[in-house]
Amino acid sequence: MANAAHMTLLKAGIDKWNFQRIQKPATIPDFSGADLSKQKLDGANLTKSNLSAANLTGATLVKTQLEGANLTKATLESAVLRAADLRNANLSGSQLRKSVFEQAILSKADLTNTNFFTANLTKADLRGASMKNALLEGANLAGSDPRGADLNGANLKGANLSGANLQKADLRGSSMVSAIIESTNARGADFSGVDLTGANLSKATGETTNFSGCNLTNANLSGADLRQANLSGAILSGADLTGANLDSASLTGAILKGANLSKADLRAANLSGADLSDANAEKVNFSGADISGANLLTIKNLVSEQIVRVKKDDATQLPIEFTF
Numbered sequence: 001m002a003n004a005a006h007m008t009l010l011k012a013g014i015d016k017w018n019f020q021r022i023q024k025p026a027t028i029p030d031f032s033g034a035d036l037s038k039q040k041l042d043g044a045n046l047t048k049s050n051l052s053a054a055n056l057t058g059a060t061l062v063k064t065q066l067e068g069a070n071l072t073k074a075t076l077e078s079a080v081l082r083a084a085d086l087r088n089a090n091l092s093g094s095q096l097r098k099s100v101f102e103q104a105i106l107s108k109a110d111l112t113n114t115n116f117f118t119a120n121l122t123k124a125d126l127r128g129a130s131m132k133n134a135l136l137e138g139a140n141l142a143g144s145d146p147r148g149a150d151l152n153g154a155n156l157k158g159a160n161l162s163g164a165n166l167q168k169a170d171l172r173g174s175s176m177v178s179a180i181i182e183s184t185n186a187r188g189a190d191f192s193g194v195d196l197t198g199a200n201l202s203k204a205t206g207e208t209t210n211f212s213g214c215n216l217t218n219a220n221l222s223g224a225d226l227r228q229a230n231l232s233g234a235i236l237s238g239a240d241l242t243g244a245n246l247d248s249a250s251l252t253g254a255i256l257k258g259a260n261l262s263k264a265d266l267r268a269a270n271l272s273g274a275d276l277s278d279a280n281a282e283k284v285n286f287s288g289a290d291i292s293g294a295n296l297l298t299i300k301n302l303v304s305e306q307i308v309r310v311k312k313d314d315a316t317q318l319p320i321e322f323t324f
Contacts, residue, residue, distance in 0.1 A: 001030075001033055006029045007031065007034060014041065014042070018043075021045045028049065030049075032051065032053055032054065033052070035055045036054055036056050037056065037057040037059060038057070039060075040060050042060055042063060043063050044061070044064050045065045046064060047066065047067045050070045051066075051071045051074050052071065052073060054075070056074060057077045058077070058078050058079060059080075060080045063084060064084045065085050066081075066085060067087045068087070069089045071091045072094065074094045076095065077096065078099060081104050082101070082102045084104045085105045087105050087107050089106070089110070091110060091114055092111070092112045093112075093113045095114075096114055097115055097116070097118065098118055098119060099116070099119045100119070101121045101124050102120050103124065107126065107128055108128045109129045110129075110130050111130060111131045112130050113134065114131070115135045116134060119140070120139075121139055123142075124141070125144075126146035126147075127146065128147075128149060131149055131151045132151070132153055133152075138159060139159045142160050143163045146169050147166070147168060148167070148168050149170070150170045151169055151171045154175075155174070155175050158179060159179050160180045161184055162180050162184065163182075163183050163184065164184050165185045166181075167187045167189065169190070170189075171189060172190055172193060173194070174194050175194070175195050176199050177196070179196070179200070180199075181199055182203060183202075183203045184201070187206070187208060187209065188209060189209050191211050192211070192230075193214065194215075197218060197219065202221065202222045202240075203223045203224060204225070207226070208228045208230075209229045209230070211230060212232045212250075217236070217238055217239065219236070220239070221240060222240045222242040222243055223243045224245070225244075225245050226245060227247045230250045231246075232250045232252040232253055233253045236259050237255055237259065239259045240259075241260060242260050242263060244265070246269050247266070247269065248268045249270070251274050252272050252273055253274060257276075258279060259280070261276075261279055261281050262282045262284070264284050264285070266285060270290045271289055272294060274294045276295060276296050278299070281299050281301050281306065284306060286307055288309055289311070290311040291312050292312055292313040292315065294317070295317045296316070296318050297319060299319060304322060307322075
C-alpha cells in the first residue's frame, strides 16, 4: 500500500519532491497500488521507487528517473515515458498498451510478460532487456536497440522493427508474422523456428544469423545480406530473395518453391536436399554451391552455364533439358 506522506509530497510538486530525494537518498518511495493516473511526473526522481500495481494510466513521465524502480503489474496504458530512464527497472506483467517509450532507456530492464500492444518504442534502448513472452503486436520499435535482448516467445506480429539493431538477440519461439524488419541489423541473432510469414526483411543484415526451421513463406528478403546465415529446413515458398547475398549460407533441406531468386548470390551455398521447384533462378550465381539431392526439376530461367561449377550427385534433379 502506498505511503500517504510520499503521495502528499509528490503531489506538492516535482521540485519539492526531487529536493526531498536529495535530502533523504536512502528512503525508498512507496507508491505501490497508488492511483497516479493522468499525473504529470515529468523529470521526477523515482529511482528505485516501489510502483508495483500502481495505476499510471495516461500519466506523463517525460525524462523521469525510474532506474531500478519496481513497476511489476503496474498499469501504464497510454502513458508517456519519452526519454525516461528505466535501466534495470522491473516492469514484468505490466500493462503498457498504447504507451510512448520513444528514446527511453530500458537496458537490462525486466519486461517479461508485458503488454506493449501498439506501443511506441522508437529509438528505445533495449540492450540486454528480458522481453520473454512480451506482447508487442503492432508495436513500433523502429530504430530501437534490442542488442542481446531476450525476446524468446514474444509476440511481434505486425511490429515495426525497421532500422533496429537486433544483433545477438534471442527471438526463438516468437511470432513475427507480417513484421517489418527492413534494413535491420540482425547479425548473429537467433530466429530459429520463428514464424516470419509475410515479414519484410528487405535490405536486412542477417550475416551468420540463425533462421533454421523458420517459416518465411511469402517473406521479402530482397537485397538482404545473408552471408553464412543458417536457413536449413526453412520454408521460403514464394519468398522474394531478389539480389540477396547468400554466399556460403546453409539452405540444406530448405523449401524454396516458387521463390524469386533473381540475381541472388548463392556462391558456395549449401542447397543439398533443398526444393527449388518453380523458383526463379534468373542470373543467380550458383558457383561452388552444393545442390546434392536438390530438386531443380521445374526451376525457371536456369541456364546450363549457371551450374557448371556446382557440386551435384545422382540424387540431384535437374530440368529434363539438362545433361550431366
